[in-house]
Amino acid sequence: xxxxxxxxxxxxxxxxxxxxxxxxxxxxxxxxxxxxxxxxxxxxxxxxxxxxxxxxxxxxxxxxxxxxxxxxxxxxxxxxxxxxxxxxxxxxxxxxxxxxxxxxxxxxxxxxxxxxxxxxxxxxxxxxxxxxxxxxxxxxxxxxxxxxxxxxxxxxxxxxxxxxxxxxxxxxxxxxxxxxxxxxxxxxxxxxxxxxxxxxxxxxxxxxxxxxxxxxxxxxxxx
Ligand SMILES: *Cc1c(COP(=O)(O)O)cnc(C)c1O
Numbered sequence: 001x002x003x004x005x006x007x008x009x010x011x012x013x014x015x016x017x018x019x020x021x022x023x024x025x026x027x028x029x030x031x032x033x034x035x036x037x038x039x040x041x042x043x044x045x046x047x048x049x050x051x052x053x054x055x056x057x058x059x060x061x062x063x064x065x066x067x068x069x070x071x072x073x074x075x076x077x078x079x080x081x082x083x084x085x086x087x088x089x090x091x092x093x094x095x096x097x098x099x100x101x102x103x104x105x106x107x108x109x110x111x112x113x114x115x116x117x118x119x120x121x122x123x124x125x126x127x128x129x130x131x132x133x134x135x136x137x138x139x140x141x142x143x144x145x146x147x148x149x150x151x152x153x154x155x156x157x158x159x160x161x162x163x164x165x166x167x168x169x170x171x172x173x174x175x176x177x178x179x180x181x182x183x184x185x186x187x188x189x190x191x192x193x194x195x196x197x198x199x200x201x202x203x204x205x206x207x208x209x210x211x212x213x214x215x216x217x218x219x220x221x222x223x
Contacts, residue, residue, distance in 0.1 A: 005046040008216040009034070016210065019203040030203055033080050035195075035213030037062060038220040047216065048074045056101075056211050058083025060093050067096065081123075082163070082192075082211055084138045087111050094123055101126040101163040101192050101211075104138050106151060113155040124160045126192045126209075127152065129182060131175040132167035139164065142182065149186050161190020161208065172198040176205040 016032055019025075035056040036044045044055075048070060055077060057063035063079060071077050080099040090111040093100060103109060103125045116122035127149060130139030140148045145162070152159050162183045166175035176193050183191055194202025196215035203210065214220060 003043075003046045005043045005217055006050055008218065009047050009050050009052060012212055012216050015200065016203070019200040022200075023204045025203065030207055031209045033082070033192075033209055033211045034216050035082065035211050036217065037083075037213065038222060039213075039217045041066065043217045044070070048077075054078045054080070056080040056082045056213070060085065060089045060096065064092060064096055080209075080211075091115055094119065097123050099124040099126065099160075101209075102128045102138065103152065103157075103159075104128045104130075104140050106148070109148075109152050109155055109157060113157055116157065122158050124190075125152070125157055126161045126163040126190060127159060128163045128165075129179055131164045131178050132170060134167055137165065137167075142178065145182055146186060149188070159188065161188045161192060163192035165195075166198070173201045173205060176202050176207070180206045 016030060017027060020027055020030055031054060033054050033056040034047055034052050037058045057079065067079055078098045079096060080101060081093055081097045082101045085093055085100060085102050085108060087108050090108060094115045100123050112122060128139040129145050130137050130141055133141060149159060162179050164175055164179045166172040179193055180191055191207050192209040194207045194210040196212050199210040199212055
């Protein structure tokens with residue numbers, strides 16, 4: 001019997017393929033990150049059983065509690081950190097994650113550069129841009145991002161692209177277009193943008209990574 005979670009994954013895969021086609025993008029050119037934060041383990045397991053191997057988590061601690069065991073059972077899993085990263089958790093983060101989408105300040109960049117040097121390896125990095133200039137939201141301000149990208153490159157960090165989370169009450173496509181413009185002028189290929197409610201618009205505007213949680217797994221219940 002198919003679980004609801006399995007059907008959620010199938011549906012999102014089909015919609016993503018459709019969005020790629022409509023946008024004239026190559027099939028499979030957009031990476032689907034299944035955001036498993038807060039989800040019951042059996043839902044995550046169902047999606048692993050369906051062959052999904054790329055997941056997103058927003059907390060280091062939570063990810064450390066579930067992914068080592070899943071990796072043991074299911075083999076290689078690509079893990080993306082999509083939530084804010086405290087500098088004192090950066091070492092654990094580089095050990096656990098294949099990509100970090102929330103690089104947003106010089107202190108964190110320096111920490112990551114130190115770990116990279118020690119390890120001889122570094123996760124792929126995305127710089128988070130606060131495109132809506134919201135006070136409560138993490139991310140580099142649009143006016144400061146070119147300088148920050150240059151600073152990170154100066155530390156030899158593997159900056160692959162940019163990430164944004166548009167303000168809830170605004171048209172997301174304006175923010176996606178702004179992020180794409182900043183990436184293009186800085187020669188960055190990666191665009192991490194688009195969630196359950198707006199990933200098709202993000203694909204139309206050039207997303208290379210979409211982060212979809214509730215549309216795959218169902219509503220998250222906190223508490
Ligand atoms: C939770 C989260 C998502 C997924 O959100 P959904 O609306 O459930 O698809 C994507 N990106 C970030 C940064 C998140 O924290």
